[in-house]
Amino acid sequence: MFKALAGAALVAALCVSGQAKAGPTEDAIAAAILTMPESRKAVGAGPLARDFVKRFYSERDMRPAWFGKPAAEELNQALTRALTQGFRPADFDMGRLYELHDAALSGGAAEIAAFDLQATDSAIRLVEYMFYGKVDPEKISPSWNFDRPLIDRDPAEVFDEYLDGPGFAALMELLWLDDFQYLQMIDALARYRGIEARGGWPEIARGDTLKPDMEDARLPALRQRLMAEGDLPADSGAGLAYDAETVVAVQSFQLRHGLTADGVVGPKTLASLNAPVSDRIDKLRLSLERFRWYVRGLGPDFVLVNIAGARTFVVLDNRPVWATRSITGSEYRQTPVFSDEIEYMVVNPTWSVPASIFRKDKLPRIRKDVGYLERNGYVVRNARGEVVSPGSVNWSADNPGVSILQKPGENNALGRIKFMFPNAYSVYLHDTNDRELFDRDERNLSSGCVRIEDPFVLAGLLMRQDSSWTQDRMEAILESGKTTRIDLPEPMPVLLTYWTAWVEDGVVQFREDPYARDAAVLKALNADS
Numbered sequence: 001m002f003k004a005l006a007g008a009a010l011v012a013a014l015c016v017s018g019q020a021k022a023g024p025t026e027d028a029i030a031a032a033i034l035t036m037p038e039s040r041k042a043v044g045a046g047p048l049a050r051d052f053v054k055r056f057y058s059e060r061d062m063r064p065a066w067f068g069k070p071a072a073e074e075l076n077q078a079l080t081r082a083l084t085q086g087f088r089p090a091d092f093d094m095g096r097l098y099e100l101h102d103a104a105l106s107g108g109a110a111e112i113a114a115f116d117l118q119a120t121d122s123a124i125r126l127v128e129y130m131f132y133g134k135v136d137p138e139k140i141s142p143s144w145n146f147d148r149p150l151i152d153r154d155p156a157e158v159f160d161e162y163l164d165g166p167g168f169a170a171l172m173e174l175l176w177l178d179d180f181q182y183l184q185m186i187d188a189l190a191r192y193r194g195i196e197a198r199g200g201w202p203e204i205a206r207g208d209t210l211k212p213d214m215e216d217a218r219l220p221a222l223r224q225r226l227m228a229e230g231d232l233p234a235d236s237g238a239g240l241a242y243d244a245e246t247v248v249a250v251q252s253f254q255l256r257h258g259l260t261a262d263g264v265v266g267p268k269t270l271a272s273l274n275a276p277v278s279d280r281i282d283k284l285r286l287s288l289e290r291f292r293w294y295v296r297g298l299g300p301d302f303v304l305v306n307i308a309g310a311r312t313f314v315v316l317d318n319r320p321v322w323a324t325r326s327i328t329g330s331e332y333r334q335t336p337v338f339s340d341e342i343e344y345m346v347v348n349p350t351w352s353v354p355a356s357i358f359r360k361d362k363l364p365r366i367r368k369d370v371g372y373l374e375r376n377g378y379v380v381r382n383a384r385g386e387v388v389s390p391g392s393v394n395w396s397a398d399n400p401g402v403s404i405l406q407k408p409g410e411n412n413a414l415g416r417i418k419f420m421f422p423n424a425y426s427v428y429l430h431d432t433n434d435r436e437l438f439d440r441d442e443r444n445l446s447s448g449c450v451r452i453e454d455p456f457v458l459a460g461l462l463m464r465q466d467s468s469w470t471q472d473r474m475e476a477i478l479e480s481g482k483t484t485r486i487d488l489p490e491p492m493p494v495l496l497t498y499w500t501a502w503v504e505d506g507v508v509q510f511r512e513d514p515y516a517r518d519a520a521v522l523k524a525l526n527a528d529s
Helices: 002-015 024-034 050-059 070-083 094-106 109-132 155-163 168-175 180-197 219-229 244-256 267-273 277-294 355-368 371-375 435-439 455-462 471-480 518-526
Strands: 302-306 311-316 319-329 338-347 378-381 403-406 417-420 444-446 450-452 484-497 501-504 507-510
Touching: 024 050, 024 109, 050 109, 050 155, 070 094, 070 109, 070 168, 094 109, 109 155, 109 168, 109 277, 155 168, 180 277, 180 319, 180 501, 180 507, 219 244, 244 267, 244 507, 277 484, 277 501, 277 507, 277 518, 311 455, 319 435, 319 455, 338 455, 338 471, 355 371, 355 403, 371 378, 417 455, 455 471, 471 484
Parallel strands: 302 484, 319 444
Antiparallel strands: 302 311, 311 319, 319 450, 338 417, 338 484, 378 403, 501 507
């Protein structure tokens, strides 16, 4: 009896505000709030569900926000638009939302209240997921340090303000992302969902490696597969001969998937061709989600490293202006995902070999041939930092008690320039003396830092606001051989990210998952809210 009275009293308290008098629907909304489940935690906005709904409807004197109002159709349109950005109907409980709406149309106050509360929950999930992403990246990546925007007002007040003012569509217009890459990925997702709706693409049977000028019964299936993504025109020829047109189409496919573009359909190319369209859709959904994690609040200019794709981009005024091949960390020495600011460059750098690389890589070579040090420009230092002769060191000891530093020069592992953003991981961008590695298709090869194929182009872009910076000045510093620090006119944000799908120059690119990170993010992205 006490609990029943307490519940009734709370309903009455929730319904009383100023001069407004509660009606049946207001009473039903207040009662329904009491039966809502405990609050779930949002990514950035704090507790949702009952806590948010209670504040929201208190602001409204328990009046319905959606039923019979334009906001309901605006919510439907916004949810439909969200599906084009990689979300699922279940993320917003859309099936239940539509069932409750139908029930409200023919029901009474209780049914209207049930629909209205569900619409509010679906709407706040939509706002939260668009603003922060659905998945919490801090639970996926231990190195995550991207600044995430904060909502500096009570979301319940904001919702009430827009629903009784400009409308829900106006609120969503503030939240939709208008980034060039994001929009291209949305278009790509629509295209691949269209392929899926048409039945996907055929699987190509295993067999001998397909080489140009061969004849093989699998050629018709190969052509259909290539036509599905547009690598081969739809009106291309038929037959069992592996002709030149099909070879060119296979090379196009290989380039888009980070494979050796030789036109030969070997095991790797065949496996990529036979990946289902659902896999490509998931990769695009993952990239859209990862983009939502960090893009909001970014300035118009930044450097972006795609670790999985081993590519580095410069974005100026919100448009990509330059891209280059890169070398990123291996599976065992992964480049971390994080953000920072490039503060300065060092021309003719020295390289203080990290202790882990010294133990694992350098020490075995030195033990075989101590002359390796002199040939490659290394000096040896004792624990006090004093330069000592290599011959004075007991290299066979488990811990020789020394460190090594590589002097500037053609053999320096950092090349002729490095780009510094001091961080806890000792990761930075740099040139390299091992340039043939850029010709490899799989370039997750480094010890964690990011090697840049065209570092002096990057230097020019970073120094573009310094009128005194010229090619002649750069060449003079290089020729001097002296280690020279050059501060940037202003720090440049740098983002180290991880995409296995993206769009570059209008072409959809896919890569394998070198750090095996996609599965965990996809599981969280597909989990019930």
